Amino acid sequence: MSSAGSDKSDRCAVCQVPATLTCSACKSVKYCGKDHQREHWQEHKVECESSYRIENDAILGRHLLVTRDIQAGNVIFEEKPLVVGPKWFVSEREQEVPVMPCVGCYTPCRIGGFSCTKCQWPCCSPHCEDIENPNSHGIDCEILRLGPGPKTTSDIKAMTDYYRPDALLVLKCLLLQKQNPKKWKKLMKMQSHEEDREGSELQEDAEKRVVTYLMKNFLEPLKKREETSKEKLLEQYDAKILRRICGIIETNYMVISLSTGLDLSGVFFTACMMEHSCMPNSYFQFNECDGCSISVIAGRDIKEGEHIKIMYTNMLWATQMRLEHLQITKHFKCHCERCTDPTELGSYFSALKCAGDVNTKCDGGIQLPKDPLDKKTDWICNKCPMVVNGEQVGYLLTQMTEEVKTLMARRPTVKQVESLIEKLGTFLHPNHYHMFSLKHCLIQLYGNEMGYKSEQMSSSQLQKKLKMCEDLYDICQKLDPATIRLSIYVAIIFHEMHTVYMEQGRRMLDDDKIQALELFTNAKESLEKAEEVLEKELDGVAGNKLNDHILRAMKNVKFYMENMCS
Numbered sequence: 233m234s235s236a237g238s239d240k241s242d243r244c245a246v247c248q249v250p251a252t253l254t255c256s257a258c259k260s261v262k263y264c265g266k267d268h269q270r271e272h273w274q275e276h277k278v279e280c281e282s283s284y285r286i287e288n289d290a291i292l293g294r295h296l297l298v299t300r301d302i303q304a305g306n307v308i309f310e311e312k313p314l315v316v317g318p319k320w321f322v323s324e325r326e327q328e329v330p331v332m333p334c335v336g337c338y339t340p341c342r343i344g345g346f347s348c349t350k351c352q353w354p355c356c357s358p359h360c361e362d363i364e365n366p367n368s369h370g371i372d373c374e375i376l377r378l379g380p381g382p383k384t385t386s387d388i389k390a391m392t393d394y395y396r397p398d399a400l401l402v403l404k405c406l407l408l409q410k411q412n413p414k415k416w417k418k419l420m421k422m423q424s425h426e427e428d429r430e431g432s433e434l435q436e437d438a439e440k441r442v443v444t445y446l447m448k449n450f451l452e453p454l455k456k457r458e459e460t461s462k463e464k465l466l467e468q469y470d471a472k473i474l475r476r477i478c479g480i481i482e483t484n485y486m487v488i489s490l491s492t493g494l495d496l497s498g499v500f501f502t503a504c505m506m507e508h509s510c511m512p513n514s515y516f517q518f519n520e521c522d523g524c525s526i527s528v529i530a531g532r533d534i535k536e537g538e539h540i541k542i543m544y545t546n547m548l549w550a551t552q553m554r555l556e557h558l559q560i561t562k563h564f565k566c567h568c569e570r571c572t573d574p575t576e577l578g579s580y581f582s583a584l585k586c587a588g589d590v591n592t593k594c595d596g597g598i599q600l601p602k603d604p605l606d607k608k609t610d611w612i613c614n615k616c617p618m619v620v621n622g623e624q625v626g627y628l629l630t631q632m633t634e635e636v637k638t639l640m641a642r643r644p645t646v647k648q649v650e651s652l653i654e655k656l657g658t659f660l661h662p663n664h665y666h667m668f669s670l671k672h673c674l675i676q677l678y679g680n681e682m683g684y685k686s687e688q689m690s691s692s693q694l695q696k697k698l699k700m701c702e703d704l705y706d707i708c709q710k711l712d713p714a715t716i717r718l719s720i721y722v723a724i725i726f727h728e729m730h731t732v733y734m735e736q737g738r739r740m741l742d743d744d745k746i747q748a749l750e751l752f753t754n755a756k757e758s759l760e761k762a763e764e765v766l767e768k769e770l771d772g773v774a775g776n777k778l779n780d781h782i783l784r785a786m787k788n789v790k791f792y793m794e795n796m797c798s
């Protein structure tokens with residue numbers, strides 16, 4: 233692991249020799265002498281004046297420690313990116329779609345449409361200002377021009393294969409050494425997990441898609457050009473440095489979802505030091521108008537001495553899935569409170585129902601992993617002696633995952649979702665992650681599908697939907713008590729609760745206006761809660777869309793409260 237420039241240790245933050253001079257303001261960074269203290273000030277002053285500092289330990293590496301209490305909702309710090317570029321992880325399906333960010337300004341553009349007249353890479357318009365701006369596309373263009381271009385421009389496959397957004401991101405990182413040496417120096421200090429990546433599938437993929445591709449098409453021609461012209465454009469551009477950049481990106485990149493619906497990747501020097509926890513205390517937002525700068529915000533009250541923690545993986549995955557994802561992409565094992573608890577904070581998100589053995593039926597037992605951190609662990613029942621081995625559980629879940637995925641991919645009907653819930657319910661705890669996703673889908677189908685429109689649903693069906701919403705909310709609260717990561721899910725749940733209250737209120741209007749008003753008030757409160765949790769997601773397309781929907785629903789509720797209940 234590379235070392236930090238300003239972590240707290242007994243060594244000089246600049247040259248790493250043993251040091252005794254301490255920064256008098258924060259008392260946390262040491263120097264060998266005044267010269268290095270002065271040299272380091274520009275970099276250090278941000279953290280010196282802030283409510284956190286960089287620490288370093290053997291397990292976490294660099295991480296951020298809070299130096300004074302921070303209230304929920306407060307911005308802990310803001311930072312400009314070292315690099316912003318096209319998406320790093322491009323799925324196989326996405327690789328075939330002929331759309332990529334404009335090589336100048338990142339507006340989505342069609343491959344085969346407009347292109348930069350010099351390098352021929354796709355751009356949004358012949359008048360794109362960034363294409364002409366030497367600070368955004370200048371040096372990229374100089375390198376991209378050296379490439380041979382796609383085999384043919386009449387075949388979309390040949391074009392999508394040639395114009396690779398992930399390789400462009402790596403090139404953008406590489407070119408920092410020319411464009412902005414200070415940023416390049418910082419980038420090179422970031423963790424890359426180079427040794428851990430050796431021989432891994434991710435590394436082999438990056439080798440083919442990025443390293444070999446960039447070397448063959450652009451960097452070997454650059455070498456030839458440099459040899460002929462005797463002029464050096466870049467100091468380092470061999471395969472080794474490209475591999476290192478791939479590791480730095482994979483370990484650190486953040487997904488920036490633009491309002492255009494396109495995702496970019498960003499690398500930030502300090503924000504990327506935030507550690508992972510499946511129980512995060514902070515979240516972040518990007519500001520598109522400010523070059524995609526990041527704001528890190530406290531998701532709950534954070535006490536002095538706590539670490540700033542975000543979530544690198546999916547909160548709605550089971551422990552085994554999260555652990556595997558973190559191991560493959562970030563090379564560590566999470567030991568947070570949720571990962572080490574077989575019940576996953578009392579949510580029973582991975583729990584199975586125990587069926588007992590052939591001779592003795594089990595009476596309502598629940599099966600949980602004995603050691604949740606071990607993939608091969610036995611699963612034991614909390615009521616009977618039944619033990620199932622990890623492999624069998626894995627096999628069962630793989631089958632179920634396939635079934636759930638297939639159903640969800642083809643716009644399922646209420647009946648189809650209900651029947652899969654019933655089928656899987658024989659084996660799975662009602663809170664299991666498969667049950668959660670099916671039920672979350674079902675609450676949105678109830679009220680919308682023909683035959684299940686709110687006005688068509690019976691009172692007991694409405695009650696069933698409401699109960700399902702409450703149960704789902706209860707699970708979300710256990711997994712994410714301050715609703716830091718599950719805002720969209722929770723907002724949907726509240727929105728669906730509101731639809732039930734509205735329908736119940738409408739049915740009461742003729743008989744009991746006071747009770748109807750109470751139900752409309754419940755609907756209004758549910759929408760207010762939805763609005764509140766969505767605040768964290770207002771920098772994204774999905775959050776904004778849902779927010780608009782909620783604002784319209786709120787107008788309707790207020791209309792009913794003001795005009796129908798008197």
Ligand SMILES: C[S@@+](CC[C@H](N)C(=O)[O-])C[C@H]1O[C@@H](n2cnc3c(N)ncnc32)[C@H](O)[C@@H]1O
Nearest residue numbers: 291292293294423483484504505507508562564
């Ligand atoms: C985005 S970087 C964070 C900064 C990094 N610690 C450094 O020193 O540059 C992600 C890496 O930090 C380490 N890390 C983050 N969270 C961790 C955790 N909860 N437990 C162990 N290692 C963690 C892992 O090595 C991971 O690949």
